[in-house]
Amino acid sequence: MRRARMAQAEEIIRLKDICMDYGGGLVLDKLNLYILKNEFITLLGPSGCGKTTTLRIIGGFEQQTSGDILFEGKSISHLPPFARKVNTVFQHYALFSHMNVYENVAFGLRIKKLSEPEIARKVGGVLELMSLPGFEKREIDSLSGGQRQRVAIARAVVNEPLVLLLDEPLGALDLKLRKEMQIELKNIQQSLGITFVFVTHDQEEALTMSDTIAVMKDGLIQQIGAPIDIYNEPKNEFVAGFIGESNIMDGVMHADYRVSFAGRSFQCVDKGFAPDEAIDVVIRPEDVKLTPAAAGMLRGVVNSVIFKGVHYEMMVSVGGREWMLHNTQMAPVGEEIGLDIYPDDIHVMKKGKKLEEKTA
Amino acid sequence: MKKKLLNGPYLAWMLLFAIAPLFIVVWYALTAEIGGERSFSLANLQRVFEPIYLRVIWHSLKLAVISTFLCFLLGYPAALILASRPFRRRTILVVLIVLPMWMNFLARTYAWLSLLEKNGVINSVLAFLGLPALNILYTDAAVVLGMVYNFLPFMILPIYSVLYKIDHSQIEAAQDLGATPLITFQRVIFPQSLAGALSGVVMVFMPAMTTFVISRLLGGGQYTLIGNLIEQQFLTTYDWGFGSALSLFLMALLIVMGGLLMRSRGDNEGGLW
Numbered sequence: 001m002r003r004a005r006m007a008q009a010e011e012i013i014r015l016k017d018i019c020m021d022y023g024g025g026l027v028l029d030k031l032n033l034y035i036l037k038n039e040f041i042t043l044l045g046p047s048g049c050g051k052t053t054t055l056r057i058i059g060g061f062e063q064q065t066s067g068d069i070l071f072e073g074k075s076i077s078h079l080p081p082f083a084r085k086v087n088t089v090f091q092h093y094a095l096f097s098h099m100n101v102y103e104n105v106a107f108g109l110r111i112k113k114l115s116e117p118e119i120a121r122k123v124g125g126v127l128e129l130m131s132l133p134g135f136e137k138r139e140i141d142s143l144s145g146g147q148r149q150r151v152a153i154a155r156a157v158v159n160e161p162l163v164l165l166l167d168e169p170l171g172a173l174d175l176k177l178r179k180e181m182q183i184e185l186k187n188i189q190q191s192l193g194i195t196f197v198f199v200t201h202d203q204e205e206a207l208t209m210s211d212t213i214a215v216m217k218d219g220l221i222q223q224i225g226a227p228i229d230i231y232n233e234p235k236n237e238f239v240a241g242f243i244g245e246s247n248i249m250d251g252v253m254h255a256d257y258r259v260s261f262a263g264r265s266f267q268c269v270d271k272g273f274a275p276d277e278a279i280d281v282v283i284r285p286e287d288v289k290l291t292p293a294a295a296g297m298l299r300g301v302v303n304s305v306i307f308k309g310v311h312y313e314m315m316v317s318v319g320g321r322e323w324m325l326h327n328t329q330m331a332p333v334g335e336e337i338g339l340d341i342y343p344d345d346i347h348v349m350k351k352g353k354k355l356e357e358k359t360a
Numbered sequence: 361m362k363k364k365l366l367n368g369p370y371l372a373w374m375l376l377f378a379i380a381p382l383f384i385v386v387w388y389a390l391t392a393e394i395g396g397e398r399s400f401s402l403a404n405l406q407r408v409f410e411p412i413y414l415r416v417i418w419h420s421l422k423l424a425v426i427s428t429f430l431c432f433l434l435g436y437p438a439a440l441i442l443a444s445r446p447f448r449r450r451t452i453l454v455v456l457i458v459l460p461m462w463m464n465f466l467a468r469t470y471a472w473l474s475l476l477e478k479n480g481v482i483n484s485v486l487a488f489l490g491l492p493a494l495n496i497l498y499t500d501a502a503v504v505l506g507m508v509y510n511f512l513p514f515m516i517l518p519i520y521s522v523l524y525k526i527d528h529s530q531i532e533a534a535q536d537l538g539a540t541p542l543i544t545f546q547r548v549i550f551p552q553s554l555a556g557a558l559s560g561v562v563m564v565f566m567p568a569m570t571t572f573v574i575s576r577l578l579g580g581g582q583y584t585l586i587g588n589l590i591e592q593q594f595l596t597t598y599d600w601g602f603g604s605a606l607s608l609f610l611m612a613l614l615i616v617m618g619g620l621l622m623r624s625r626g627d628n629e630g631g632l633w
């Protein structure tokens with residue numbers, strides 16, 4: 001899917017069978033990943049899954065135990081960080097504490113020996129872009145967390161690198177600023193034509209910003225694809241659970257386009273399974289339709305209702321199992337309701353897929 | 361209120377052991393015994409500026425500056441290596457550097473005496489290798505050697521303590537932005553270690569300027585440095601007035617030099633102060 005959509009794009013970075021072991025076991029396990037020019041790719045996964053490690057290996061701060069990294073087709077595994085054409089926005093800013101904002105941002109430009117007026121122009125421009133005008137003379141100590149983070153982004157972006165590695169660059173911002181910066185970063189990425197390799201553990205951020213998402217767990221890429229595909233067709237239980245909320249339950253694939261779960265048989269859009277193969281079924285909370293009790297495919301009793309701003313979140317018990325439902329309409333607690341699910345909204349996943357890649 | 365109460369013992373201590381001796385020194389320096397009675401006089405201070413004593417002071421200043429400079433040249437790279445080692449070995453190295461400081465100062469300096477002697481350890485080894493003997497004992501070189509040896513830890517430790525505190529991710533950030541290790545050192549590491557270097561310089565310069573043991577043992581019997589001159593006034597000639605005047609002058613010199621150094625930095629965050 002990803003290939004089809006960006007068919008014309010050239011590959012800029014390729015990670016080949018990257019393994020990483022800090023001494024306490026494999027942190028990355030034969031990681032394979034290609035990154036396309038001008039792509040906004042996000043590494044998404046829970047804490048400790050190896051996102052930072054992957055970025056550090058690309059940046060050259062960590063030497064992989066085995067495997068190779070290609071940059072525009074040539075191996076860069078042996079190159080020190082300063083010789084790699086990528087810039088990094090570090091997870092904890094890593095700003096130079098003995099320099100003011102201007103000198104921090106100008107650091108890379110000075111190394112490139114740009115003229116002073118040129119540096120002043122670029123630094124001014126990028127500070128403007130980061131909504132930090134007038135901050136030139138400020139000391140780093142005197143900045144708030146969010147301001148530091150934006151200086152860190154400015155310091156990297158100002159060099160106009162081919163590839164920018166960003167390690168949770170919006171982590172310290174409040175929700176409003178975070179949303180603004182998401183849009184801002186996306187604009188920067190598109191207008192400057194920089195490839196972004198972005199790390200986050202916020203699935204919503206990943207879904208809104210990325211061209212491509214790689215979902216990671218325990219040093220393995222679980223699924224890679226466009227946000228919409230990952231959301232709609234999670235490949236396994238982990239991805240389904242990590243991306244958005246979902247109801248995941250055991251089911252059986254009787255035949256092509258025929259699945260049964262929750263004590264009932266449904267029509268679906270999946271095929272190619274063995275007859276009566278045990279599978280997992282994923283149903284998104286917002287994909288369940290409310291109907292009068294008698295008219296529904298399934299019946300349930302409402303256990304709780306919470307208002308979530310745009311929708312209600314209801315916990316409904318269906319045949320002894322709790323389902324989560326999102327709906328703009330609500331049914332009162334204790335009421336019996338009917339549930340409808342359309343074939344398109346039933347996502348079938350192979351059982352073994354759960355974590356088989358890790359053990360394989 | 362409570363805080364003030366707690367300040368009490370500290371104040372008493374300061375009065376007794378810091379302020380009082382200072383007043384005694386000032387009093388001796390500014391008075392002279394005329395006809396069995398001490399009265400105000402500038403004679404002691406005037407004597408300090410006689411050429412013979414100025415020469416001693418100049419000589420002391422020269423040796424202290426050379427020693428401090430050598431300590432910096434040796435100590436900075438040592439601190440740099442120390443701060444960049446993996447943690448376990450680093451602790452061992454720090455202990456190794458501090459260890460000689462636990463040994464008696466006199467014993468350490470006597471050890472050098474036997475090393476440098478005409479038929480001492482070093483010359484025996486040199487002779488064994490067929491090399492010419494090294495006769496530096498009782499010269500300025502031996503005194504400087506003694507100072508550098510004794511005071512080097514005071515240079516290394518404060519520099520190490522600031523280098524160690526530099527956030528390693530800043531070094532990575534510099535490299536990420538294209539800085540070679542040399543540029544990283546020049547623009548990120550060195551500027552952030554200045555406070556420690558300054559502490560080191562002051563902490564080496566002060567004892568180097570005031571020492572009298574090293575110069576007596578390794579420099580031969582004659583008083584070569586201002587420290588020896590002062591010692592002699594108090595212990596040999598019993599001229600407490602002149603001894604105090606010399607002390608006062610030395611103190612003023614150190615304060616002025618320290619002040620200038622501090623000024624040149626602007627702030628002194630980070631060091632051992």
Ligand SMILES: Nc1ncnc2c1ncn2[C@@H]1O[C@H](COP(=O)(O)OP(=O)(O)OP(=O)(O)O)[C@@H](O)[C@H]1O
Nearest residue numbers: 022023027045046047048049050051052053054201
């Ligand atoms: N220098 C190191 N030495 C030993 N183990 C390390 C080192 N750095 C990371 N690890 C381990 O590697 C694993 C992956 O760490 P990594 O920092 O890549 O996670 P992450 O996905 O970035 O997590 P987070 O979202 O919390 O930042 C973790 O188990 C971590 O403990």
Ligand SMILES: [Mg+2]
Nearest residue numbers: 051052053091
């Ligand atoms: Mg991380």
